[in-house]
Every structure is written in structure tokens, then in C-alpha cells.
Amino acid sequence: xxxxxxxxxxxxxxxxxxxxxxxxxxxxxxxxxxxxxxxxxxxxxxxxxxxxxxxxxxxxxxxxxxxxxxxxxxxxxxxxxxxxxxxxxxxxxxxxxxxxxxxxxxxxxxxxxxxxxxxxxxxxxxxxxxxxxxxxxxxxxxxxxxxxxxxxxxxxxxxxxxxxxxxxxxxxxxxxxxxxxxxxxxxxxxxxxxxxxxxxxxxxxxxxxxxxxxxxxxxxxxxxxxxxxxxxxxxxxxxxxxxxxxxxxxxxxxxxxxxxxxxxxxxxxxxxxxxxxxxxxxxxxxxxxxxxxxxxxxxxxxxxxxxxxxxxxxxxxxxxxxxxxxxxxx
Amino acid sequence: xxxxxxxxxxxxxxxxxxxxxxxxxxxxxxxxxxxxxxxxxxxxxxxxxxxxxxxxxxxxxxxxxxxxxxxxxxxxxxxxxxxxxxxxxxxxxxxxxxxxxxxxxxxxxxxxxxxxxxxxxxxxxxxxxxxxxxxxxxxxxxxxxxxxxxxxxxxxxxxxxxxxxxxxxxxxxxxxxxxxxxxxxxxxxxxxxxxxxxxxxxxxxxxxxxxxxxxxxxxxxxxxxxxxxxxxxxxxxxxxxxxxxxxxxxxxxxxxxxxxxxxxxxxxxxxxxxxxxxxxxxxxxxxxxxxxxxxxxxxxxxxxxxxx
Numbered sequence: 001x002x003x004x005x006x007x008x009x010x011x012x013x014x015x016x017x018x019x020x021x022x023x024x025x026x027x028x029x030x031x032x033x034x035x036x037x038x039x040x041x042x043x044x045x046x047x048x049x050x051x052x053x054x055x056x057x058x059x060x061x062x063x064x065x066x067x068x069x070x071x072x073x074x075x076x077x078x079x080x081x082x083x084x085x086x087x088x089x090x091x092x093x094x095x096x097x098x099x100x101x102x103x104x105x106x107x108x109x110x111x112x113x114x115x116x117x118x119x120x121x122x123x124x125x126x127x128x129x130x131x132x133x134x135x136x137x138x139x140x141x142x143x144x145x146x147x148x149x150x151x152x153x154x155x156x157x158x159x160x161x162x163x164x165x166x167x168x169x170x171x172x173x174x175x176x177x178x179x180x181x182x183x184x185x186x187x188x189x190x191x192x193x194x195x196x197x198x199x200x201x202x203x204x205x206x207x208x209x210x211x212x213x214x215x216x217x218x219x220x221x222x223x224x225x226x227x228x229x230x231x232x233x234x235x236x237x238x239x240x241x242x243x244x245x246x247x248x249x250x251x252x253x254x255x256x257x258x259x260x261x262x263x264x265x266x267x268x269x270x271x272x273x274x275x276x277x278x279x280x281x282x283x284x285x286x287x288x289x290x291x292x293x294x295x296x297x298x299x300x301x302x303x304x305x306x307x308x309x310x311x312x313x314x315x316x317x318x319x320x321x322x323x324x325x326x327x328x329x330x
Numbered sequence: 331x332x333x334x335x336x337x338x339x340x341x342x343x344x345x346x347x348x349x350x351x352x353x354x355x356x357x358x359x360x361x362x363x364x365x366x367x368x369x370x371x372x373x374x375x376x377x378x379x380x381x382x383x384x385x386x387x388x389x390x391x392x393x394x395x396x397x398x399x400x401x402x403x404x405x406x407x408x409x410x411x412x413x414x415x416x417x418x419x420x421x422x423x424x425x426x427x428x429x430x431x432x433x434x435x436x437x438x439x440x441x442x443x444x445x446x447x448x449x450x451x452x453x454x455x456x457x458x459x460x461x462x463x464x465x466x467x468x469x470x471x472x473x474x475x476x477x478x479x480x481x482x483x484x485x486x487x488x489x490x491x492x493x494x495x496x497x498x499x500x501x502x503x504x505x506x507x508x509x510x511x512x513x514x515x516x517x518x519x520x521x522x523x524x525x526x527x528x529x530x531x532x533x534x535x536x537x538x539x540x541x542x543x544x545x546x547x548x549x550x551x552x553x554x555x556x557x558x559x560x561x562x563x564x565x566x567x568x569x570x571x572x573x574x575x576x577x578x579x580x581x582x583x584x585x586x587x588x589x590x591x592x593x594x595x596x597x598x599x600x601x602x603x604x605x606x607x608x609x610x611x612x613x614x615x616x617x618x619x620x621x622x623x624x625x626x627x628x629x630x631x632x633x634x635x636x637x638x
Contacts, residue, residue, distance in 0.1 A: 042539030043459035050452040050513060051467070057505045058474050061485035068485065127377055135363075135370040144622065145378040148385065151621040155570045155586040156610045159593050160384045163391075163607070171387060171405045205381055233366070262480045265570050272594055285480045285571070292484040293575065301484050309481040316476050 062309075069093065069302035092303035101281040102304060106311075109283055113260050116196045121253060124204045128211035129237045143212065146205035154202060158269040161198045166273075188277040191270065195278075198266050207252050214248035215241055243330035250323030257315045261308065264289070284308045385614070392611040396604050415608040427609055429581060430588040434567060434613070436499065437584050441506035442562040449509055449558050450551050453516020454543060458529065468517075474510035483575050490576065501576035502584070506566045512558040519554030520547070560624055567617070585613045 072088040096102045127146060131139055149157060163169045165185035176183050185194045218241060226236045242249070264285040270278045271286070280294075281287040284304065292301030390405060392415060398408025419427055456468055486505065490496045495504070524547050532542045548555075573587040580588065589609050596602045 038539050039459055040461055042543070043455045043461045045540065046451040046455035046459075046543065047467075050448050050508070053448070053504070053508045054471070054474065054510070057486060057508050058477065058482060058510075061482040061489060062477070064489055065482070065485040068488070123377075127374070130370050130374055133370055135367045136374060137367075137371050142374045142378055146381050148618065148621075149381050150564065151617045152385070152614050153568045153570070153586050153617075155568075155590055156614060157384070159589060159606060159610060160388055162593075163603075164384060164387060168400050169391075169603075171403060172383075174403050201381065201384070204377075258476060258478060262478045264480060269590075269593075272590075274597070288480070288484060289571075289575075292487075298484070298488065305481040305484055309478055312478045312481075313476055 065302040065305055068298055069306055070299070072299045073297070088299060092299040093307065096300055096304045096307065101279075102284070102287050105281055105284045105287045109261050109263060112192065112196065112263065113257065115192070116199055116260060117253065117256055119196065120200045120204055121207065121249070121256065123200065124207035124252075125211055125242070125249070127204065127208045128215060129241060131208070131212055132215045132241070133233055133237075135233075143209060147209050148205065149202050150206040152202070154265045155269070157202050158198055158266050161194075161201065162269055162273050165194055186270070186273070186275040191275045191277055194275075195263075195266050195270060199260070199263070203256070207256075210248055210252055211245060214245035218244045246323070246327045246330055250319065250327065253323070254316055254319045257319055258312050261312055261315065385618075388607065388611050388614070392608045394604075396601055399603060399607075412608075415604055416612070419605055419608045419612065422605060426580065427585075427588065427605075427612075430583050430585040431613065433499075433582060434584040434586070437502050437506060437569075438563050438567045441503050441566050442559050445507045445509050445562045446512060446555050446559040448507060449512030449516045449562075450519075450548065450555050451543070452513045453518075453554075454520045454524070454547050454551065456513070456517045457520035458524070458526070458547070471510045471513050474508075475514060480571055483571060487575050496576055497578050497582065499582065502566070502569065502572060505572060506562065506569070509558070509562050509565070512562060515558055515561070516551070516554060519551055519557070523554060524550045556624065585609070589613070 069092050070088060070090075071085045072091060074084055074086050130136060131142055136142065152160075164172050167173055173183065173185075184190060222240060222244065223236060226240045231239065262285050263283050267278050267282045267286055271280060271282065280290050285308070288301050288304045288308070291297045291304060387405065390407060391399060393410045393412040394402065394408045395411040395414065398411075402408040452471075456464065487496065490501055495501050528546060528550075529542055532546050533539075537545070567584075568586075569584075570586050570590065573584050574590075577583060577587065580591070583591070589606055592602050592606050592609065596606060
């Protein structure tokens with residue numbers, strides 16, 4: 001009985017097992033030892049370290065950000081007396097919302113997400129189905145090769161790709177030139193694609209492994225029944241396999257959304273490189289970074305952070321909702 | 331039994347639809363089958379080329395001296411100067427690079443080991459014990475999964491300034507200890523890997539609760555521990571934003587922040603290119619090696635857990 005849940009419990013498929021927690025069999029009445037104070041003490045001891053740290057590095061900062069977002073630093077007098085803190089109500093929120101740069105940063109990530117998420121999720125799903133298909137050879141090699149980018153830290157991946165975008169260093173540009181073409185990875189029209197390529201390179205294989213693990217858990221009888229009914233490989237993939245791993249897909253989309261709206265490293269490195277259309281507040285996180293650590297406007301940065309968090313939570317709800325509807329329909 | 335067979339022989343589990351053994355399945359013309367096989371494997375090979383391209387370029391670029399880096403084509407070898415490049419890298423600025431590498435190991439390995447242990451203990455407690463407000467607390471943990479990490483960096487920085495831990499090792503280690511998703515995973519793993527009956531047996535034998543956890547629960551959760559460890563390890567090895575925010579002293583940098591700083595001067599001083607390229611390679615190769623090894627362990631751990 002423990003077995004089926006373990007099969008779906010993989011790191012990847014841990015995603016696929018939303019039914020897991022909440023149904024624990026803990027505290028069943030048992031023979032022998034009286035389930036008394038000893039157990040409560042043990043439970044308290046085991047969870048205390050986590051919750052102390054959780055409070056310190058998650059709850060407290062969020063509370064502090066909430067409080068900070070309501071105040072504004074005013075320099076007093078002629079700038080000699082330092083600053084004093086004045087209550088601003090929702091002033092920081094309205095300042096952020098009326099800031100053209102802040103609004104533009106949300107437009108940037110919206111476009112980025114609209115292009116990146118379908119391409120990346122679609123790509124990893126297609127690759128997972130290919131690896132899972134009976135025709136694939138060298139499955140282990142392909143899995144490992146496709147997963148490899150995940151072993152490379154995001155910053156180093158960004159730097160390597162930046163070099164691959166740089167004329168003089170890049171073999172890719174040499175090939176394009178040899179073929180008689182020309183391409184500028186940093187041009188205003190291309191730089192978003194360059195960024196999407198960077199993210200897709202890092203995450204496609206990772207999600208592919210998640211989907212592949214979920215596909216492995218699809219009961220063999222179901223696939224066989226479809227084949228016996230005369231469904232071809234493509235039809236089996238679309239009609240049987242994809243619906244069977246719907247939970248994994250929804251979970252992956254959810255995590256991708258939460259990650260994508262926070263994008264920082266890639267635009268930061270592109271900006272450092274001088275890509276003309278990637279400014280220092282291109283994404284909301286870059287905006288927050290600039291407001292907080294360059295301009296030292298902590299109130300504004302806190303308000304912007306919380307609005308980004310709110311967007312993340314709203315997005316999670318929407319994705320989960322749509323996902324549940326989809327799962328019910330298939 | 332079927333589970334066991336499926337768990338151990340996963341890749342071969344599905345007979346190919348075209349194999350002669352299958353009588354019920356619709357047969358395909360051999361030419362068609364060959365074509366589909368070529369297409370499937372061709373597409374996979376193409377994808378593998380894409381994922382391997384940057385790393386293989388890095389490997390070749392790291393062997394070149396500064397002149398050849400720009401003079402030769404990206405995938406052609408120039409004079410092989412890898413040893414000189416490595417010597418330069420490790421000697422540069424009194425060997426600061428080696429220090430960065432050590433820092434990264436400290437942040438990632440030590441931080442993730444501690445964090446995974448905390449997660450496993452918490453997830454186990456959530457699974458095996460009943461206590462007041464349990465599901466509410468767990469919902470709080472799940473909420474933590476969804477909080478964008480970059481959002482709490484600024485307030486965390488300000489709090490850390492007050493606590494005096496900015497620009498110390500603790501500034502990166504402490505946040506790395508908290509991994510709400512790991513707690514979620516640990517609870518799921520605990521449900522799957524640790525049967526309640528075994529714990530009951532231990533209790534009947536008179537073992538204390540904590541002892542039962544340490545001696546029975548924890549070993550059974552070893553594969554889960556490794557999985558959670560891998561998750562937090564990559565997260566902290568990737569943590570660039572946190573390092574950028576928390577650290578000023580370059581002797582505390584993890585390797586990625588150090589490379590970022592070097593990279594920022596390449597356009598003015600192109601001789602830094604070789605440092606960044608060789609430094610990236612040295613930072614990446616052990617990671618790939620560790621990953622390949624751990625991945626095998628991770629996979630077999632999952633299968634073993636499924637069979638138990």
C-alpha cells in the first residue's frame with residue numbers, strides 16, 4: 001500500500017502526488033504504547049528547528065516588508081541631519097504603480113512568459129514523449145544529455161551563452177556568417193528571443209525528466225489497451241499519455257510561472273553586456289534591486305516586492321484553477 | 331509484483347508495438363517503422379546537440395590562450411594552453427578563485443545537508459504525528475513554497491543588517507536552511523517509505539520516539555533525503571541574487587558571484603575572458619560529475635523505495 005504512493009513520490013512526481021499530504025495515516029490508534037505526551041514532544045522537537053528558521057527568514061521578512069512599504073524616508077533639512085521616516089500609507093504603492101519603468105517591467109515579463117512558457121513546456125513534453133516512445137534508443141544517454149544544463153548554475157549558463165552571442169567569440173555567429181546570413185543577438189528585436197533561448201536551455205531538460213518520470217508511472221495496461229484499440233503512437237501520446245500526467249504538467253507550469261516572473265540573472269547579465277533594450281529595470285526584480293540597493297528607496301522597493309509576490313500568488317491560483325478544470329475534463 | 335518488475339526494468343517495460351510478439355497490435359510497414367525510428371532518434375540527437383553545445387564550446391575555449399580565443403573559430407583548437415590557463419586562474423589575485431570555490435562548497439554542501447535533515451525531520455513529523463493545528467501549519471509551509479524568493483531578499487537584507495550578519499557566511503547559510511518544498515517532499519516520502527507498522531514495532535520494543543526517528547525513520551528516508559539534498563544543492567549553488575545582495579567582501583563570494591564580477595570587466599579588459607572561461611569550466615565540471623553520480627543514486631533510490 002505504501003508502494004504506489006512511493007512510485008509517484010519522486011522528486012518530479014512529488015509534483016504528481018498532490019493527493020499525498022493531507023491524507024496522512026498519522027496517529028492511528030495503536031496497540032501497545034499509549035500515544036501520549038512522548039509523541040507530542042517528539043513532534044514538537046522535530047518541527048521546531050524548521051519553524052524557527054521559517055519564521056526568521058520568511059515570515060519576519062514578509063512582515064517587515066509590509067511594514068516598510070508603508071513608510072517613506074525623507075531627508076530632513078539641508079541633507080545634513082540624515083533621514084527620518086514618515087508614514088506614507090499606500091503612497092509607495094501608488095508611486096510604484098505610476099512609475100512608467102515599473103509598469104513596463106511587468107509588460108516585459110508578460111511577453112516573456114507568453115513566449116517562453118509554451119515553448120519550454122511544449123518542448124520538454126515533446127522530448128519526454130519521444131524518450132518514452134518505444135522507438136527511442138539510448139534513453140539513459142538522452143536523459144542525461146538533456147538534463148545536463150540543470151547542473152550548470154544559472155549565472156554561468158548566462159555567461160556562456162552571452163559569449164556565444166558575442167561576435168568574435170561565438171562559433172554560432174561564425175556558422176551563420178559562413179552560411180551567408182547575419183544575426184545580432186543583442187538587437188532590440190532579437191534580445192527577447194536570446195533571453196528565452198537562455199531560459200529554455202536551462203529548464204527544458206529538467207522538466208523533461210519530470211514528465212518522463214510521470215510517464216513511467218502511467219500503468220502499462222492503459223497504454224496497451226490503447227494500442228490494442230488501434231491507436232497510433234501519436235494518438236496514444238496525445239489522448240492517453242498527456243492526460244495521464246496532467247498533474248505533473250500543471251505543477252510544472254505553476255513553478256515555471258513563479259520562477260519566470262522573478263527573472264533576474266539573465267536580464268542582469270544581458271544588461272551588463274550592454275544590450276541596448278535591456279535597461280536596469282527591465283524586469284520587476286531588477287526594478288526592486290535598483291530601487292532598494294541603488295537608490296536606497298526601501299519603501300518603494302518593499303511595495304514593489306509585495307506587488308510582485310501578490311502577482312505570484314494570483315498566478316498560482318489561476319494556474320491551479322485552470323489546471324483543476326483541465327484535469328477534470330480529461 | 332508487477333510493481334517490482336516495472337520498477338526495476340522501467341525502460342524496457344513496454345514491448346515495442348511493432349515487435350512480432352504482439353499479435354493484437356496493428357502492424358506497421360517496416361519502412362515506416364524505420365522512418366519513425368530515425369525521426370524520433372534524430373530529433374532527440376538534435377536536442378542533445380543543443381544542450382551539449384555551450385558546454386563543449388566552453389571545454390574548447392578553456393584550452394585557448396587569449397589570442398586564439400578571438401583568432402580561431404569557436405570549435406577549432408588553437409595552441410592548447412589549458413595548463414597555463416589553469417595556473418593563471420589559480421594564481422590570480424592570490425588564489426582568490428580557490429577560495430570562492432571553497433565558499434560555494436560550504437554554502438551548498440553544508441547548507442543543503444543541514445537543510446535536508448531539517449526538512450526530513452519536519453516532513454516525518456507531519457506525516458507520523460498528530461498535533462494541534464497540524465494542517466494549518468502545513469498550509470503555511472505550502473504557502474512558503476509559492477513566495478517568490480527574490481521578494482524577501484530586500485527585507486531579509488535589512489533585517490540581517492540589524493542582526494549584524496550581512497557580509498558573513500551566515501548571510502547565505504541561514505536562508506539556505508529553509509526549504510518549504512523540501513518539507514512537502516519529505517512528507518510525501520515519509521508516507522511512501524516509512525510504514526507505520528515498523529514504527530509500531532519499534533515502539534512496542536520500547537524505543538523512544540526520537541530514537542525511532544534516528545534509527546528507523548531516517549535510514550528509510552535516505553533516498554528522499556538525497557532527492558531533497560539535490561534540490562537544495564542546486565538552489566543554493568544557483569543562488570546569485572542572494573549572494574549579490576548579502577555580500578560585499580569578495581573573500582566571502584561564492585564562485586558564481588566572483589565570475590560575475592570578473593565578467594563585468596571583460597569589456598574594458600579582455601584578458602579577463604580567459605579567467606571567466608576557465609573559471610566557469612572549473613566550476614562546472616565537478617558539478618556535472620557529482621550530478622551524474624548522484625543522479626544514478628537518486629534514481630536507484632527511487633526504484634528501491636518503490637520496491638520496498
